[in-house]
Amino acid sequence: MFQSKLCILLHIVLVFILITLTKGCPDVNTKGKTIEKDWWETSSFYQIYPRSFKDSNGDGIGDLKGIKSKLQHLKDIGVNATWLSPIYKSPMVDFGYDISDFYEINPDYGTMKDFEELIEEAKKLGIKIILDFVPNHSSDENIWFQKSIKRIEPYTDYYVWHKGKPNPDGGRPLPPSNWLQAFRGSAWEWNEERQEYYLHQFDIKQPDLNYRNPVVVEQMKHVLRYWLNKGVAGFRVDAVPWCFEVAPKNGEYPDEPPSGFTQDKEEAAYLSHIYTQDQPETVDMVFQWRQLLDDYQRIHGGDTRVLMIETYSSLDNVMKFYGTRSIKGAQMPFNFQFILQGNKDSSAKDITNIIKSWFNNMPGAYTPNWVMGNHDQRRVASRYGVDKIDTMNMILMILPGAAITYNGDEIGMIDGDIKFEDSKDPAAIRAGPEKYQKFTRDPARTPMQWDDSTSAGVKDPIL
Template identity: 40%
Template sequence: MKHRVLGAICALAILCLASARLQALPSSPHSSATPHATSATGAPWWKNAVIYEVYPRSFQDSNGDGVGDLNGITQRLGYLQSLGVNAIWLTPIYDSPQVDFGYDISNYYHIDPRYGTMADFDRLVREAKKHHIGVIMDLVLNHTSDKHPWFLESESSRTNPKRDWYIWRNGRKGPNGKLLPPNNWQSDFGGSAWQYDPKTKQFYYHKFYIQQPDLNWNNPQVRKAMYDVARFWIRHGVAGFRLDAITTLFEDPKLRNEKPILGPNGKPQIDAFGEVELDDSLTNNLPQVHDVLRQLRQVADSYHRNVLLIGETYLSSIKDLRAMYGANNDELQLPMDMQVGFINKLDVKEFRARINEAETKLDGDEPLFVFDNHDNVRWERYATAAGVTDPVQRENIARLLAAILFASRDSALMYYGDEIGMVTTPPKTRAEVRDPVGLRGWPKNKGRDGERTPMQWNSGPNAGFSPAGVKTWLPIPPSYKTVNVAVESRQPDSLLAWYKQLIALKHANPALRDGQEIMLNTSNDSVLSWLRKTSQGQAVVVACNFTAQPQTIRFDLKPQGVSGAGLRTLMATPHDAEVQSLDAVHLGPFGVYIGQVE
């Protein structure tokens, strides 16, 4: 739900046709642990897992209405299994007026008819299990739709029993007696976070859209109602939940004003909506959140099948991230680590520091690395920030980011279409905009439509997303003719092949699956490299060239207790020189090398 400012958008990388040196691996790799189970070593299924975000509106249209749906996702489970994912996260599919495309929920117990029925959902869960894939629901706890029956009751009168289910406050008098909001808090989507209700003559609080009133989590009845929602979906077989905007559940009870964020010149910064940007220290990441997370974890653990809790956790420090696991590891199993994937520039020092923090300052807990999602410009933002326009080098950057995501010691969260190189395709005019963020922020902020375009399955009509002649809910990007699953499935050196091989290695190679992660050559500011090493002695080195110039590096692994000097190539960027020794690892522009130490 957290909004962002769109960067400049560049042309899509053209897929190169060079020969890659890839180790032969299974075509349909899987972790040894499937959802609801544990691995042979006793680890829960989500350890080292690959989780794939599906934006249901944009994945597959099964009924020809131009909008993706549950049956469309079920049709594509074979593809997801071949990719090697362990679970899919579905953005909200509940009943909703669709002001925020499902994040404004009017009924937590029903499937929105646009996506299908409860029978369709149950079928998806059953079929996904047959493909060794779990289904993770998006659970929106912070707010509901203003059309939810709870809110309709709450706004009906000040004495309604559900009045205290939301946050209602009196206004304050301004100049000339004008009624003003209770304080200066802002919505993440622009404007005041307070909306006046003339009927009851009070304001209600909304961290996001006006149509998304915040629930009052200080009310025990609210907590019980939402925990019951979680229980309902667990009983329907979900593998876990992604908790939307989880850090925003509580606000300062004294309603103090938030302070402006000052720029380098000492003046307040202006945000994408033309408003003074405020810090959110009084409306985000308050201590009471942890009490809710512990209670929700108790609900999840009561089912004794490793129900997973993922948190949408945009945090400012590794200390805050560690806190989300709980002092006794009794809160989130996988809070999203946004500090690695959203560095948004190819900076070796920054990546090294952030990954090393995840390895050394989480007390051994599993990080969940994320590079892309439905709220942010896709992977190509890294190529744009580096000023790279060459199509081969841009694709190499996509390979490099994938290597960091899948060859690190982490669970990995990827976004649909990244595996084929889909890029953000923003609206060209305001008339094309569907996202309210873009409607309000145009043209400085064009919204999030560009990263939500339909999945590109083949070169046929509507990219195989919808039948021919159907108007899709968002336009199909023109890149679909060459950037699609069908084309790349026939190319052994495609980005799709690269993703499949990386995910297979992550699941099958002992060092990449179980090994610790140690940064190497830490004085080198051009190449990010690290060692994955198991206690049994298996070792893999990974090197990523962050520059457009060829690089040659060497490794001395004796300080890490690794005696081997030879290398067996597991994966390498197409056209890069053959590597056989730790003494000379050659990397082309934005090249990647992954090798087994022998």
């Protein structure tokens, strides 16, 4: 077993040396002068899933005070910045990714004062706080959506609405297209009060915002500025590929073609999402967010504010988010190759190819990043094997660029065994008892194991 680990580690070191020799040393420019790297380029980032990270008051739910109490742990393991999964006010249908108020803290997690104290304590320890930014949708309980239903300006077109197609049998119109949501079934939901369908590419209670409306674009930029004023160091942007869908032609949306990947017509993978994901306008939107962050630094000073982008798109599309020679994009379009390509059976050669896949596609002027796990994926130790977790963590830290670790992966936590009847994840619940294991995200969201007691010391944990 030791020889297996050593083989992989040595192979990676050799690959790193080869990459350095063939790509050019990233610390030296063409004139031989040392280049001073920005803080984020060599940082260790740590994702916290607040709901199950640390419960400070015994209610079974993690909170901001709990995070604050464990900042020293982050400092001790060399973390420079931590990004928090959503802490905004939410009915928690999708556990914070359904936001009812983008400007308020969810009461389960504490108060705005608690957040401000967290920022202050983190600053003392030299740890930057990064927030999750969820631009694609809100909760249906958000006041914006409630006013949009009633066609109250300027909210009438805040969301993607459509009257639907004529029903040849009479009665309610048919959905505008065959588009499918990520959690199974149609992406269109009829609203009786407005007498129209709204688009929701995730849960029914997560209506899609309309980014073809400039008022929405400015509203979401205001959200970014608000939290920058609170002292955050940047944002991890959720579900970026979904932000734009193709513009309607003659008022109609086109159907998407079958993908051939599955025969289950309710599953999102049944369709090729050529009209609902990775539209060119999405890249430009990321460029605008980066400009906002750069402008904020120019005006207010301080360190660079960073933009981290979640996208499971093809490598060609992911690389577009870095930017161009004239326009800056995200500093870190997330590199999910270790998630998408690796598993327990991966050999040293496979690991090498995973690393090369990023370097071979990344423009030379940019900084690589490495992500092995997160709250949406099975844990690293479960995917790669408990016997390889130390090796995988070493690889993560050895590779040049920024490293992103999901809380618990640093101690080798494995997936929780969650039965269907105990599932909380809407993706699992909608999949049903026969298929939920394929879609559930609950196993990676169990309580952080601060000790070895039942439920890691949490009384009645709520995922």
